[in-house]
Amino acid sequence: MSTLSRRPAAALLIALLYLGACSQNSPSQPETVIETPGGETPSPTAPAAPGQLKATPSTSGIALDWADNxxxxxxxxxxxxxxxxxxxxxxxxxxxxxTSAYTDASAPAGTTSYYQVIAKNKTDQASAAATISALRPAPLVTPPLSSAYFxxxxxxQAYQMSESQGRMLGGKLYTFGGFxxxxSCCAPTNRAYVYDPASNKWTALTAMPAFGATHAGLAEDGQYLYYAGGYIANTAGTSQIFGTKEVWRYNPQANTYTRMPDLPIERAAGQLEYLGGxxxxxxxxxxxxxxxxxExxxxxxxxxxxxxxxxxxLPNPRNHLxxxxxxxxxxxxxxQHGHDDKLVTQATLNVYDPASDTWTALRDLPSPRGHIANSTFVMGGRLIVAGGEASHTHAIGNVDAYDPATNTxxxxxxxxxxxxxxVAAAYGDGFIxxxxxxxxxxxxxxxxP
Incomplete structure (x- = not known):
């Protein structure tokens, strides 16, 4: 190739080298950064779906609660x-x-509502939805304040029953354990059943964990049933141990049991109630x-x-209340105080106010009685106590109603x-x-009538 033909290529190379040098010597340009209104750099991804979503239904609405993102x-x-x-x-x-909580006071009563909860970031990116459903119970219909019942x-039931735990939930009566x-006396059973008043039939449920329990406290929150403490069986299942720390939750929809946090100490023949979450x-x-x-x-x-x-x-500490x-x-x-042939039944009535964390004494029962742990319930705005034990093995048929408005x-x-x-519970305008x-x-x- 001639010298003349090389000159344009050389000139082009020199020009490119010159431009590169100028670029390196020029001031650097700032990096472009997009900020959200709050000043934070937006996340490249959407938030995580809200976790641990729970629904607690009541007659006043459905309360949703979930973990903070x-x-x-x-x-x-x-x-x-x-x-x-x-x-x-x-x-x-x-x-x-x-906040990570919401109460749906407009949820239709008597029907199931389905919910989605999503999290959003400041650029409006949305998480996947956390989902849950719950049935808001229909408002309680106060039955007439009758004193005469037939x-x-x-x-x-499938077997003879005593010292079982039982509660009404969703119009059905659930019973767990008992002797x-x-x-032979006195080993617990783990058998559990549900009674449907509409069909007048008992149906067996999944057995309680291990050998079951007697003398446990039982409560419901409108969705689940919980039991705590109680007499449990020895390892052979042939006799009883007079206390446990164990607490369990039963899910009627899944027919399953879930272990909950233990009580601080072994207890039995006490009571369990659900109030305000x-x-x-x-x-x-x-x-x-x-x-x-x-305690x-x-x-x-x-x-x-x-x-x-x-x-x-609780004032006047007692058991079998x-x-x-x-x-x-x-x-x-x-x-009662004490046990078996040395027990002394009690007539005390106390009320606990969670707002002030105080117990107040009210008018005593007309007569002392124990062994009413699962036959005390609310009906028509009154506290009902059905049956019980006046003294060791001395059963009574008395049914008494306490009216908090008149303390009578x-x-x-x-x-x-x-x-x-x-086991007893309100049903319709009467009780079971x-x-x-x-x-x-x-x-x-x-x-x-």
Whole structure:
């Protein structure tokens, strides 16, 4: 190639080298950074879906609660509701929530609502939806304040029953454990059943963990049932141990049991109640059955607590007492001091106010009685105590109603036969009583016209 032909290429190379040098010597340009209104650099990804979503239904609405998201650029949460799982979902919170809780007071009563909860960041990126459903119960219909009732027999249970735990939930009566009628005294059974008043049929449920329990406290929160403490079986399942720390949750929809945080100490023959997102365990005896206890322990379910805290102790510590929640307060009634042939029944009635963490003495039962742990309930705005034990093995059929508005007791029509340690609960404008005193049968009551 000639010298002349090389000159254009050389000139081009020199020009390129010159431009590169100029570029290196020029001032550097600032990097472009996009900031959110709050000043934070936006996350390259959407927030995580809200975790640990829970729904607590009540007659006043459905309370949703979930764990806080940890993203630095989190803007808030949006809650939506639908009438079916497939949607469509309608937002309930036009403005994003800044707290991880929401109560849907407009949820339709008597039907299931389906929810989605999403998290959004400050660039409006949305997480996947956390989902849950819950049935808001229909408002309670206060039955007439009758004193006269007639009794109709209901279907027998599969086995004789005494010292079982039982509660009404969703219009059905659930019973757990009790003494095993197929074994010599006194070993617990793990059998569990549900009674449907509409069909007058008992159906077996998944057995309780291990050998079951007697003398446990039982409560419900509108969605689950919980039991705490109680007499449990020895390793052979042939006799009983007089106390345990164990607490369990039963899910009626899944027919499964889940272990909950243990009580601080072994307890039995005390009571368990649910109020305001918290479980309250109080009263009972120590594991040696040498001391009646008034300790009062609280587990905050709404805050996913992992341990129990201490609240005001129950006055007149006692065991085998009854309890119920009425008008936002916990009532503790009757019970006994001591055990078996040395027991002394009690007539004491106390009410606990969580707002002030105090117990107040009210008018005593008309007569002392114990073994009413699962036959004390609320009906028509009154506290009902059905049956019980006046002294060791001395069953009574008395049914008494306490009216908190007047601080008075009224005698109702007694049970057709004396029973103690049975299970009873309000149903419709009357109540159901089943088992107790080693029997299988029971009754559904209705007020006399």
């Amino acid at each position: 940890s993203e630095a650029d989190l803007a808030g949460y949006q809650v939506s509701r639908a009438a079916q799982a497939s949607g469509p979902f309608t937002p309930l919170t036009p403005e994003l929530l800044t 009794y109709n027999s209901i279907a027998d 095993d009628a197929l074994k 918290k479980l309250h365990y109080f009263g009972g005896t120590n594991i040696a059955r040498t001391q009646d206890t008034g 009062h322990y609280v587990l905050d379910l709404a805050q996913n607590a992992t341990s129990w805290t201490v609240a005001a102790p 009854g309890s119920a929640v009425l008008n936002g307060k916990i009532y503790a009634v009757g019970g 007791w009224t005698a109702l029509t007694p049970l057709p036969s004396a029973r103690f340690s049975g 009583y089943t088992g107790g005193s080693g029997t299988r049968g029971g009754w559904l009551t209705k007020p006399m």
